[in-house]
Amino acid sequence: MKLREPAVFQVDVAKGELAGAVNRYVKTLADLEGLYEDESAFLTLKGQLGAAVVYEVTDFKPSTDPGDMIVGVTRMRPGKVGREFFLTRGHIHANANRPEIYYGEKGRGVMLLESPKGEIRTVDIGARTLCYVPPFWIHRSVNVGADDLVMTFAYPADSGQDYAIIEEAGGMRSRVVDDGAGGWRLADNARYRGRPAARVERLSADAISPNQGDPR
Numbered sequence: 001m002k003l004r005e006p007a008v009f010q011v012d013v014a015k016g017e018l019a020g021a022v023n024r025y026v027k028t029l030a031d032l033e034g035l036y037e038d039e040s041a042f043l044t045l046k047g048q049l050g051a052a053v054v055y056e057v058t059d060f061k062p063s064t065d066p067g068d069m070i071v072g073v074t075r076m077r078p079g080k081v082g083r084e085f086f087l088t089r090g091h092i093h094a095n096a097n098r099p100e101i102y103y104g105e106k107g108r109g110v111m112l113l114e115s116p117k118g119e120i121r122t123v124d125i126g127a128r129t130l131c132y133v134p135p136f137w138i139h140r141s142v143n144v145g146a147d148d149l150v151m152t153f154a155y156p157a158d159s160g161q162d163y164a165i166i167e168e169a170g171g172m173r174s175r176v177v178d179d180g181a182g183g184w185r186l187a188d189n190a191r192y193r194g195r196p197a198a199r200v201e202r203l204s205a206d207a208i209s210p211n212q213g214d215p216r
């Protein structure tokens with residue numbers, strides 16, 4: 001039996017980070033090219049924001065052992081590209097049967113989920129909302145508020161992230177857009193192609209290697 005020492009971190013809600021975390025994963029708008037429907041709005045905003053961080057993840061990864069757990073904090077700044085709210089790249093777990101939980105700390109968010117066959121679900125996340133992302137669901141966080149969205153998360157250490165699942169399908173089936181009344185609504189993604197049955201079936205095959213070569 002291999003014993004690890006307990007670890008403790010403060011969730012710094014104001015800063016939106018796991019204080020003292022070793023890992024920091026940052027995304028600028030330029031890293032999110034191709035995700036938004038309005039390409040000209042994207043280019044304009046990219047020019048204005050430059051290298052500013054649009055979301056960042058600070059986390060603690062004790063190991064990648066099966067049964068172990070990764071915990072961390074995501075901070076997303078508010079904003080829109082055209083009518084579409086700022087989002088994370090989104091993924092399915094490379095070991096697709098691994099779940100995740102998100103706990104709202106600050107701000108207003110939506111977890112956008114898509115099943116392999118293309119069914120959409122949304123979960124509203126505010127402070128103290130606990131959101132369970134079941135195994136096999138593609139997930140992406142969206143900041144639908146006017147302030148930073150901060151969420152604590154936890155997921156199995158051998159989950160990994162597969163980003164190609166979204167790219168291959170032309171994005172997620174729905175987009176989260178401004179409803180013009182201070183809220184959000186879903187809009188169809190005109191570029192969505194869905195995925196072939198063989199791809200859906202392959203997901204149930206367990207134990208794909210974590211991270212799929214994506215450096216994080």
Ligand SMILES: O=P(O)(O)OC[C@H]1O[C@H](O)[C@H](O)[C@@H](O)[C@@H]1O
Nearest residue numbers: 025057074088089090091153161
């Ligand atoms: O991995 P992305 O789609 O860029 O999303 C950003 C982050 O979202 C969540 O907080 C996950 O738990 C993180 O592992 C992930 O990195």
Ligand SMILES: [Fe+2]
Nearest residue numbers: 093100139155
């Ligand atoms: Fe995840």
